[in-house]
Amino acid sequence: ISNAPIRRRSKTAEKGRSRTTFESTPPLSAYLVAVAVGPFEASRATKCGDTVIRVHTLPGGQPLARFARRAAVESLRRLERWFDMPHPYPKLDLLALPDFAFGAMENAGAVFFRDSVMLLDEQEASSEDRMRAAETIAHELSHMWFGNLVTMAWWNDLWLNESFATWMAYEILDDWKPDWRIWLEFIQRRENALEVDALRSSHPVAPPIRTAEEAHENFDAITYTKGASVLRMLERYLGARAFRKGVRLYIRRHREGIATASDLWSALSQVAGLPIEEIVAPWTMQTGYPIVRAETRAERGREEAIDLRQERFLFLPTRRSKRGEGSPLWSIPWLGRVGRASRTRETRHLLARAHERGALSGASPEWLYANAGEAGFFRVDHGAEGFEGLIRALPHLSALERVGWVGHQWALVRAGRASVATALDLIAALGQEEDPDLLAAVERVLADLLRRLARDCGPEIEERLRAWIVASFGAQFADVGLEGGRREAPRRRRRRARILSIVGGLAQSQAIREACAERARRHLFDGEALALGAGDEIIRIAATSGEEAIQTALLDGVRDATTPQSRRRNLFALAAFDRGPEGRRSLRATIDSGLAPAVDRASLLMLLLASPGSAEAAWKHLQSAWKQLEKQMPPILLARIVGSTASALPVREAPHVRAFFMDHPLAAGSRVLDQVAEAFEIATRLHVHAADDLERYLEG
Incomplete structure (x- = not known):
């Protein structure tokens, strides 16, 4: 299997060998050339427009490839519509490979995937398994245009390929499977990038690269997720239509050639009539990101305004290289949400200086959230008064905002900008929340608390924190139980998995541990299938029993x-x-x-x-x-x-x-x-x- 279709196969004079001749490919960068040789089994051909799609597995793997084939068709159809251009290569093969170090590789017309990412049993796979497979497939197919048809001029613009494909994959899945609410998963993934980029040892999205070998260090959360977050922020600022029109212009101009980030900014500027490179350059050329402190201000004789301040966010303080040198600044297309009672509205401001006042029209708000829809790649600080107002307004924040705020508040604690009490007060206020993505965000913070802080405070504090977790979330386990029926809604299954992990895993509830161990024995020793959704958590919690027989059964499994x-x-x-x-x-x-x-x-x-x-x-x-x-x-x-x-x-x-x-x-x-x-x-x-x-x- 290679990038182009097979022209012919012929036997050679040497016994046991044959020659395969492929059609010529369109112009390709050398890193996209691929050849795969093995005992592959091919799925039946499926067409999307004029493109023939096949999924190739090792023998016996085809029953696990049906979801991948469906995801490929759905992704390709939406990508062709988004780019207003057919798939640029004559065929599309997806190959499931064992022990492939990367999750996938976007070779034109012959995309390689790690088998554990692409193949799944739809009777057994969790919602997270499906999302992971679909996101990876959509990501790689996005590269057929952004990366393959138009390739970065040099590795300093690696982020152009990976950031766009990351952002595009979430756009595609949000359209295909809106019930997945996939952008909530993106906000959790964004936490990894925000954490790394708050280190002094981080790097710019577009760093200087001298050799191809240096590029290997940059296949990380900054290149993929920070870059995607910057594109998402820009798309929200310009509007979806203008952003899409600008990208289409960029692809048409540089088709079957190389391009730089400046070429993309030029196309977007032409469409939007704005100095895009001037806005975006600090986000891609500087290391780090800002924290935005936002408060409403009412002054006598003046219209109420929003007081906005920005400075670089770091977990550790850094020395200024020169006396009087200030924090770096970003052009922040800031979008906030204000509310009064149950009514909310968005307000926007382009924040380019360290301190500015933004106009605020309409009725005086009771609360302000400083990153509406979590569109911006920055941390937020609302001050003590603003924090209290937001706690009361929690039901009026969107799911994206609640998930984002949990991460922001814990980051403030780790940086010494807020007390642990604020993070725990916020988590306590979310104790009855049933949203599995929000519970996952809470779980991340609680795991961090136990691992980074409570353990060093001694066993008594650890036990108190675990008891507090049970008191806050234990009632939810009583509601969802250990397993549900096969017709149960996927969202409830995901909620159960997170509650099991929080109360049974982090808090080490003895009752849940015993229930999981008993259920795992029936599965491992008697072959009784696990119900969908929480199987991973049941087995993992059961393993904390330390039973040798369970471990032996897991190794056999x-x-x-x-x-x-x-x-x-x-x-x-x-x-x-x-x-x-x-x-x-x-x-x-x-x-x-x-x-x-x-x-x-x-x-x-x-x-x-x-x-x-x-x-x-x-x-x-x-x-x-x-x-x-x-x-x-x-x-x-x-x-x-x-x-x-x-x-x-x-x-x-x-x-x-x-x-x-x-x-x-x-x-x-x-x-x-x-x-x-x-x-x-x-x-x-x-x-x-x-x-x-x-x-x-x-x-x-």
Whole structure:
């Protein structure tokens, strides 16, 4: 299989060999040329317009490829409509490959996917599995236009390819499956980029790149998700129609050629009549992003206004290089939401200076939320009075805004700009929320609290925090129970999974743990199928029992798995065995190349490093097994493993981590090592300014 259709196959004089000749391709950049050879099985051909689509799997994989074929057709149809242009290549093959290090690769006409991303059993797969598969497929097919038909001139504009495909995939899925509410998942994904970009060791979206090898360090959350967030912010500012018209102009101008970001800004400026590059340049050329502090101000004799201030947001303070030098500034197409009673309206302002006042017409608002629809890539601070007003107004904020605010408030705490009490007050106010995406955002903060702060405060504080979590969310478990029926709404299934993870996983509810262990035994030993939705959480929580028989059954389940989902479920549950012989057995699984693909074993090791109970043992194992890991895993996976070392290790290990990786350098790992060092420093500062606050809150 290659980029173009097969012209002919012929036997050669050499026994057992044949020659395959392909049609000529349109002009392609060399990195998009692909050849795949193997015992592939092809799906039946499906047409979308003039394009023939097939999905190729290893033998026996076709029953798991039906969803991928459907997602490809639905994505391609919408992409052709969005770009107002047919798919630019004569055919489209999707290939499911075992142990492919990247999630996928957008080779023109022959897209490679990691099998665990693309293949799924629709009777078993969760909503998250489907979303992940569909998002990856839509992302790669977006590249057929943005990246393949028009290619970046050099790797400093790698972000143009990846950011646009990331943003476009969510646009496509929002149109195809509006019930997924996929932009809520994007806001959670955005947290990864906001976290990395609040480090001094971050990098610009469009950094200077000297060699192709340097580009490998930039396949990260900044390039993909920050860039996509900037495009989303720009699209909201210009309007969907003008943005789409500008992109179409850019594609037509540079078809089958190379282009730069300036070329895109030029096309958008021509359509919108605005200096787009001037607005966007700070977002792509500067490291970091701003925090916006917004408050309403009423002054005698003047119309009520919004007081807006911006400065760079960092978790750690930084020294100014020159006396009097201020924070960098951004041109922020700011969009806020104000409300009075149940009535809300949006207000906008282009914030270009450190401090400006925005006009506010209409009735005096009772509250203000400073990132309407979470359209902007920045943190928000509403001040003490604004915070209280928003707590009362929570029902009037959109789901996107509630999810975003949870992340913003916890970031303020970690940066020393707000007390732990504010984050916990916000979470407590959300205790009856049934939205699974909001519960996922809450879970992320609570996991961080337990891993980064409560553990260092001692076992008594840990137990108090867990009891507080049960008190806040336990009633929801009584409502959803352990399992539901097959006709249950997907959203309720997702809610159950998050409540199980919060109350049974983080809070370690003994009743839930026992119920999960009993249910897991029936599944693992008696073959009783798990109900849809929360199977991963049931198995993972059951594994915390530490039972050797359960661990043995999970390892057997990894080897005998018939779907990528069951293989990963059983493998990742091994991370819950965090002590004794069972803990060592789980660690050995990370280097057992015959057990599972390298990418899955890397994920298991990262989970073990991120768990307070197993982090120190996993760190010792990583050091002793490093040479084996280097042989088994590509640099991109090794860099991710290194990045996980700061997740749960005690801060005292920071110098040892740095020393080890200075002696065992990564091919492209200098930045990730700086980020690890910074993460340890942030954890130290968090304990200094928040430990007493947490203790007082839980005592009260």
